[in-house]
Amino acid sequence: MSFPILSLTIWLPIIAGIVIIVAGNEKSRKLAMGASVLTFLVSLPLYFGFDASTAAMQFTENVAWLPSFDINYALGVDGISMPLIVLTTIINVIVVISAWEVIKDRPAVYLGAFSIMTGLMIGVFSAMDAILFYVFFEATLIPMFLIIGIWGGPKRVYATVKFFLYTFLGSVMMLIALIYMYREGGSFAVLDLHNLILNEQQQFWIFLAFLAAFAVKIPMWPVHTWLPDAHVEAPTAGSAVLAAIMLKMGGYGFLRFSLPVAPDASAGMDTFMIVISLVAVVYIGFVALAQRDMKKLIAYSSISHMGFVTLGIFIAFQLIAKGDMAGVALGIEGAIIQMISHGFISAAMFLCVGVMYDRIHSREIADYGGVINTMPIFAAFMVFFAMANAGLPGTSGFVGEFMVILASFKANFWIAFLAALTLILGAAYTLWMVKRVIMGPIGNDKVAALTDINRREFWMLGLLAFFVLLIGVYPNMIGHVMHASVENLVQHISTAKY
Amino acid sequence: MDNLQIAIPEIFLLSATCAVLIIGLFVKPKSNTVYWLSQATLVVTLIMSFAQIGDETVTGMSGAYTIDSLSATLKTWILVVAIGIFLYSRDYVGERKIQRHEYFVLCLFAVAGMMIMVSATHMLTIYLGLELLALSQYALVALHRDNSRAAEAAMKYFVLGALASGMLLYGMSMIYGATGSLDLHVIADILAGTSSETLSAERTIGARFGLTFLIVGIAFKLGAVPFHMWVPDVYEGAPTSVTMFISTAPKIAAFAMLIRLLVGGLETLSADWQQMLAIMAALSMVVGNLIAIAQTNIKRMLAYSTISHVGFLLMGIVGVTNDGYSAAMFYAITYAFTTLAAFGVLLAISREGHEADTLEDLAGLGKRNAFLATIMSVSMISLAGVPPLVGFYAKLSVLQAAVGAGFAWLAIVGVIMSVVGAFYYLRVIKFMFFDEPTDAVDIEIAGDVTAGLAVNGLAVVALGIAPGFIMAACIAAFA
Numbered sequence: 010m011s012f013p014i015l016s017l018t019i020w021l022p023i024i025a026g027i028v029i030i031v032a033g034n035e036k037s038r039k040l041a042m043g044a045s046v047l048t049f050l051v052s053l054p055l056y057f058g059f060d061a062s063t064a065a066m067q068f069t070e071n072v073a074w075l076p077s078f079d080i081n082y083a084l085g086v087d088g089i090s091m092p093l094i095v096l097t098t099i100i101n102v103i104v105v106i107s108a109w110e111v112i113k114d115r116p117a118v119y120l121g122a123f124s125i126m127t128g129l130m131i132g133v134f135s136a137m138d139a140i141l142f143y144v145f146f147e148a149t150l151i152p153m154f155l156i157i158g159i160w161g162g163p164k165r166v167y168a169t170v171k172f173f174l175y176t177f178l179g180s181v182m183m184l185i186a187l188i189y190m191y192r193e194g195g196s197f198a199v200l201d202l203h204n205l206i207l208n209e210q211q212q213f214w215i216f217l218a219f220l221a222a223f224a225v226k227i228p229m230w231p232v233h234t235w236l237p238d239a240h241v242e243a244p245t246a247g248s249a250v251l252a253a254i255m256l257k258m259g260g261y262g263f264l265r266f267s268l269p270v271a272p273d274a275s276a277g278m279d280t281f282m283i284v285i286s287l288v289a290v291v292y293i294g295f296v297a298l299a300q301r302d303m304k305k306l307i308a309y310s311s312i313s314h315m316g317f318v319t320l321g322i323f324i325a326f327q328l329i330a331k332g333d334m335a336g337v338a339l340g341i342e343g344a345i346i347q348m349i350s351h352g353f354i355s356a357a358m359f360l361c362v363g364v365m366y367d368r369i370h371s372r373e374i375a376d377y378g379g380v381i382n383t384m385p386i387f388a389a390f391m392v393f394f395a396m397a398n399a400g401l402p403g404t405s406g407f408v409g410e411f412m413v414i415l416a417s418f419k420a421n422f423w424i425a426f427l428a429a430l431t432l433i434l435g436a437a438y439t440l441w442m443v444k445r446v447i448m449g450p451i452g453n454d455k456v457a458a459l460t461d462i463n464r465r466e467f468w469m470l471g472l473l474a475f476f477v478l479l480i481g482v483y484p485n486m487i488g489h490v491m492h493a494s495v496e497n498l499v500q501h502i503s504t505a506k507y
Numbered sequence: 508m509d510n511l512q513i514a515i516p517e518i519f520l521l522s523a524t525c526a527v528l529i530i531g532l533f534v535k536p537k538s539n540t541v542y543w544l545s546q547a548t549l550v551v552t553l554i555m556s557f558a559q560i561g562d563e564t565v566t567g568m569s570g571a572y573t574i575d576s577l578s579a580t581l582k583t584w585i586l587v588v589a590i591g592i593f594l595y596s597r598d599y600v601g602e603r604k605i606q607r608h609e610y611f612v613l614c615l616f617a618v619a620g621m622m623i624m625v626s627a628t629h630m631l632t633i634y635l636g637l638e639l640l641a642l643s644q645y646a647l648v649a650l651h652r653d654n655s656r657a658a659e660a661a662m663k664y665f666v667l668g669a670l671a672s673g674m675l676l677y678g679m680s681m682i683y684g685a686t687g688s689l690d691l692h693v694i695a696d697i698l699a700g701t702s703s704e705t706l707s708a709e710r711t712i713g714a715r716f717g718l719t720f721l722i723v724g725i726a727f728k729l730g731a732v733p734f735h736m737w738v739p740d741v742y743e744g745a746p747t748s749v750t751m752f753i754s755t756a757p758k759i760a761a762f763a764m765l766i767r768l769l770v771g772g773l774e775t776l777s778a779d780w781q782q783m784l785a786i787m788a789a790l791s792m793v794v795g796n797l798i799a800i801a802q803t804n805i806k807r808m809l810a811y812s813t814i815s816h817v818g819f820l821l822m823g824i825v826g827v828t829n830d831g832y833s834a835a836m837f838y839a840i841t842y843a844f845t846t847l848a849a850f851g852v853l854l855a856i857s858r859e860g861h862e863a864d865t866l867e868d869l870a871g872l873g874k875r876n877a878f879l880a881t882i883m884s885v886s887m888i889s890l891a892g893v894p895p896l897v898g899f900y901a902k903l904s905v906l907q908a909a910v911g912a913g914f915a916w917l918a919i920v921g922v923i924m925s926v927v928g929a930f931y932y933l934r935v936i937k938f939m940f941f942d943e944p945t946d947a948v949d950i951e952i953a954g955d956v957t958a959g960l961a962v963n964g965l966a967v968v969a970l971g972i973a974p975g976f977i978m979a980a981c982i983a984a985f986a
Binding site for chain 2: 074075076077078140143144145147148150151154155158159165166169170173174177178181182184185188189191192
């Protein structure tokens with residue numbers, strides 16, 4: 010067995026998190042910074058050492074964990090999960106920067122919780138055993154529950170309990186499905202589940218169970234209502250991690266479980282899934298337009314953007330029916346790039362709101378106006394991220410959406426038409442917010458007293474801007490690592506299981 | 508002599524308990540001598556029971572008493588939990604007008620009763636052990652005699668407990684009437700038709716009739732719906748240390764009694780008891796979890812939580828498979844020491860004149876004492892069944908047993924109810940971490956209690972990451 014690099018990226022932040030909590034508030038910042046940078050460095054070999062020519066799992070580890078249950082500590086990554094892991098480690102560094110001076114109440118616990126959560130989220134993306142996946146998937150709820158509950162806004166208790174129960178209800182259904190499949194096939198290994206023969210009815214119920222877990226996580230309309238509450242109440246970094254990574258666990262779950270395990274049921278349910286994805290894209294886009302709270306607006310914008318992810322995934326089955334395999338891969342790759350890009354952009358948007366909130370302690374759009382006059386550098390960043398959020402070509406926001414719309418065109422003009430509406434809607438709500446907050450004359454005395462971003466904030470936003478541009482200009486840097494895995498997935502889901 | 512050897516741990520325990528009782532007369536009421544002697548007794552008994560693990564199955568005393576890996580494992584855990592109970596309750600009992608010598612001696616008698624229940628394979632020995640346990644518990648609940656709520660709880664407990672014992676005895680007599688034996692091995696053979704005697708159809712009906720009463724009796728002792736009415740009142744009224752006692756170790760013993768009677772004796776009639784248990788399991792999970800939401804008294808909340816966990820435990824048994832029995836066993840053991848940690852925290856923050864028994868009493872505990880709040884959170888999250896804590900694997904294993912036996916509906920009821928359960932467990936965490944303290948008094952905990960709680964909390968976490976060895980022991984018990 011080679012060097013267990015995946016285990017290291019999972020356990021390094023978890024152990025570091027415990028050390029940070031134990032070490033106390035004084036040393037916590039430096040320790041957290043060191044740990045997050047180290048985790049990022051450790052995750053780099055995953056990208057640079059990745060063999061893009063194969064769809065097989067790489068960096069695999071497999072140790073018997075609970076032999077009496079056939080549960081293994083099995084890890085591995087392919088082109089779908091690897092970029093998400095690197096995204097997680099990057100966002101972790103940014104979280105530490107964002108918390109540096111801002112969190113005054115028990116910073117050690119705060120940073121420690123984020124560090125532990127990072128390890129758990131990497132575990133979600135690299136688990137190759139269904140129960141191990143479930144364990145990581147659920148365990149991430151605990152630190153997030155505490156983060157929102159302790160450092161959140163005035164309605165934090167309601168928001169965090171709602172967040173926890175919603176996602177918990179979804180995932181216990183998945184647990185039943187996993188147990189059922191173990192009874193059928195005698196294995197919890199993810200790749201064995203992919204090849205498990207299931208008839209139409211079995212697939213249908215399993216698909217629904219997975220849907221309960223992942224739709225809540227993404228979140229899809231109409232089970233999205235926990236997200237605006239959680240986002241608004243969470244501390245800035247909490248919102249950023251929630252939007253940037255935790256939502257991706259839902260999209261990843263579809264690609265790793267729903268589609269390959271129940272391809273025929275997925276194909277049968279595709280119209281339904283496409284319709285609710287479009288509802289998310291269009292209806293939630295309009296809802297975003299009506300928001301007065303900036304964080305709420307970005308939260309709804311997240312739901313709308315994640316609608317693209319599910320659309321890209323499920324448009325595949327319409328294209329398979331037409332025999333357009335290239336289009337299928339286009340849609341799924343678009344969905345994955347959209348996930349990564351949304352990870353950076355949504356985190357950046359939440360952090361921008363956080364920067365303003367730290368100064369004025371308001372998230373209301375009406376409390377701002379003319380911020381550009383007092384914070385020109387910040388305004389430049391904010392406008393840039395807003396453009397990216399609206400899908401400006403040259404930014405990462407454009408690439409994924411464009412690929413998904415292109416794939417939709419191959420399937421059905423009207424689906425593509427509705428999906429493309431979001432380019433207008435997204436521009437409308439984002440830029441309208443920017444207009445009211447950033448542009449115009451100085452709105453009030455508080456805005457007049459604003460000071461521009463300091464070096465810490467500059468680095469935090471600059472780093473994100475760098476990645477948004479990098480993916481926008483050179484999307485193939487993610488694209489090339491996932492081609493083989495996506496091809497393999499397309500191959501798998503286009504053949505019926507029974 | 509050979510016959511007595513199999514009961515050496517129990518004989519030692521009883522003799523030592525009698526000795527402690529007498530020594531208690533000659534030491535000062537304030538001294539801890541009785542406490543230390545009791546702990547020493549438990550530790551020695553623990554070593555003896557632990558040594559029996561892995562021994563071959565031996566049945567002695569005319570079939571009345573059996574040692575096998577089931578009994579040895581369960582006894583070991585009962586004793587481990589009892590040591591924890593004694594440790595956590597020492598200071599609590601010492602501060603109050605509770606006769607501490609009698610408290611520990613009664614607890615020791617109850618432990619002896621549990622050990623007898625675990626090994627009994629004859630209906631009379633089962634009854635003997637059960638009553639030794641029950642009578643000690645009635646007295647324990649009433650021990651705080653100046654407290655009217657405790658007296659009321661003891662009265663309720665006694666009346667309802669006596670009724671349950673009556674049911675159990677009635678069922679046993681019916682089965683005796685049908686099969687002509689009280690020895691569970693003999694009964695099993697007769698029912699299975701492997702013995703020279705065979706049962707006429709009428710007599711089989713008689714046995715089934717008896718079975719129903721047995722189940723009522725067992726459900727009463729376990730606290731399963733619809734025989735759960737006594738649980739909340741007793742939990743609330745009893746002194747917290749006694750509530751801790753009632754809610755932990757006796758559940759393991761009651762599980763053993765259930766296995767001995769239903770699986771050891773009446774497994775041939777499983778088609779009959781399976782349905783009854785499935786309904787009770789579903790009702791317990793639903794009623795326990797839903798009513799727990801409305802509770803503001805934490806002891807009452809934990810009472811309903813116990814009821815719901817009994818439902819989960821029964822879910823393991825309804826499948827009538829060895830996997831299921833070992834899953835239920837794992838559930839009983841892990842439940843006992845997880846709940847132990849929760850009560851340990853409650854006892855640590857209670858002080859004379861200020862019992863910590865409402866949720867408000869926990870407010871801001873995270874700021875007052877982060878250590879206790881963390882232990883409590885670990886316990887709550889584990890009871891909610893969230894990975895990576897040990898409660899998750901307990902739920903996973905019973906769910907797996909239920910799904911495997913075709914009780915998917917029961918498993919779905921179970922998981923939905925565990926989400927409901929998560930709500931009130933999270934509420935405890937909410938009070939501790941998200942609210943401001945209402946009480947500024949410093950919490951003082953003795954060093955050994957801190958160490959005990961730390962080990963207990965760590966066990967809940969560590970066994971969540973590596974539950975393998977307890978699971979292996981549970982599987983070996985039914986291999």
